[in-house]
Amino acid sequence: MSRPAVAEIKLDSIRANFQLARSLAPNGKTIAVVKADAYGHGAAEVARYLADDVEVFAVACIEEALALRAAGLRHPILLLEGFFEADELDVISREGLWTAIHSQTQLDALARSSIPHPLPVWLKVDTGMHRLGFSPEQATKAYGDLSRMRQVSAVTVMTHLANADNDETQGITVANQISRLPSSLLKPEIELSLANSAGILAHKVARKHWQRPGIMLYGASPLAKENQYSEALRPSMTLKSRIIATKWVAPGDSVGYGGRFVAERSIRIGTVAMGYADGYPRQAIDGVPVLVNGKRTRLIGRVSMDMLTVDLTDIPEAGPDSEVEFWGDNLLANEVASYCDTIAYHLFTGVTKRVPRKYVG
Ligand SMILES: *Cc1c(COP(=O)(O)O)cnc(C)c1O
Numbered sequence: 001m002s003r004p005a006v007a008e009i010k011l012d013s014i015r016a017n018f019q020l021a022r023s024l025a026p027n028g029k030t031i032a033v034v035k036a037d038a039y040g041h042g043a044a045e046v047a048r049y050l051a052d053d054v055e056v057f058a059v060a061c062i063e064e065a066l067a068l069r070a071a072g073l074r075h076p077i078l079l080l081e082g083f084f085e086a087d088e089l090d091v092i093s094r095e096g097l098w099t100a101i102h103s104q105t106q107l108d109a110l111a112r113s114s115i116p117h118p119l120p121v122w123l124k125v126d127t128g129m130h131r132l133g134f135s136p137e138q139a140t141k142a143y144g145d146l147s148r149m150r151q152v153s154a155v156t157v158m159t160h161l162a163n164a165d166n167d168e169t170q171g172i173t174v175a176n177q178i179s180r181l182p183s184s185l186l187k188p189e190i191e192l193s194l195a196n197s198a199g200i201l202a203h204k205v206a207r208k209h210w211q212r213p214g215i216m217l218y219g220a221s222p223l224a225k226e227n228q229y230s231e232a233l234r235p236s237m238t239l240k241s242r243i244i245a246t247k248w249v250a251p252g253d254s255v256g257y258g259g260r261f262v263a264e265r266s267i268r269i270g271t272v273a274m275g276y277a278d279g280y281p282r283q284a285i286d287g288v289p290v291l292v293n294g295k296r297t298r299l300i301g302r303v304s305m306d307m308l309t310v311d312l313t314d315i316p317e318a319g320p321d322s323e324v325e326f327w328g329d330n331l332l333a334n335e336v337a338s339y340c341d342t343i344a345y346h347l348f349t350g351v352t353k354r355v356p357r358k359y360v361g
Helices: 011-024 035-040 043-050 062-070 088-094 104-112 136-148 174-179 197-202 333-339 344-350
Strands: 006-010 057-059 077-079 097-101 119-124 152-158 192-195 237-249 267-272 289-292 295-298 308-311 323-327 357-360
Touching: 006 011, 011 043, 011 197, 035 043, 035 062, 035 344, 043 062, 057 062, 062 077, 062 088, 088 097, 097 104, 104 136, 119 136, 136 152, 192 197, 289 333, 295 308, 323 333, 333 344
Parallel strands: 006 357, 057 077, 077 097, 097 119, 119 152, 152 192
Antiparallel strands: 006 237, 237 267, 237 323, 267 308, 289 295, 289 323
């Protein structure tokens, strides 16, 4: 009695992926990154499920952290971009949040604040990503200033890796980025955090005191070339819907907006309740794999807002109500993304509110 589009979320797979991340850095600590609504999986549900396994969560901003507090989570929560306005500091202190400090503006605002309890902060150093962070030259002074500040209880040093997913990168390498960290910050007593998922999966040198896995928790590998660990990841989201109509299309006739797909022979089409307003990418080309009743076939025609069309010619048993899987256990989001000029991160975070999440496990 309802629209059949659904994102099925396997919470036990997320837990298994977290345990894999932790096992790769057994001497360090592993944070669970649940920003962007846990990459589209539902941050409150994911964090509650992982509550006993995870010591610290990370999100992008205070709004996301407060949503976790509202869901009952009492863990420390790291704000990966820190605060945007100085008046967030009172809330950060009161709610037991941890903040990144990536700029002199943030550092100065913290120094001026009169927060009641000192905070753990994460000093972000820019070793080549060139997005956020103190330059290596500025970082030593920033570390010293923060260490002495009465508003600060502990300083962790963090940097973000630009190309940990690709060993054949034209850009800066992991080793290069690590070599840019000032030696003053490479003392045993200073805790370091370098690794995102790609760092954890593929770069032993990046596994330090704190790991920050995101995408790998959700079962998608960020690596350009898979390895034994990335292949062990378990997909945690299956995006599904059902066929709502079928029809035959004659040779020469087209399907969908713009007539992008033209039938060369008589073909049987299935129209599915799934469109770009659900988060299925509109840039999908003809031929993107989809599964109908578990059998691989292809998307044809432009994706519409609420519907898309698939080729059923070779799946005669499929008809109205047949199940269609867009990505999940049997069709990796990474493969679909490769046809859509995007990445699994974008597919997961793009699934819209219209699609109910159904939790299993
Ligand atoms: C999002 C984010 C991560 C997680 O990255 P993945 O590639 O999803 O593992 C780690 N660190 C920072 C600073 C981030 O913003």
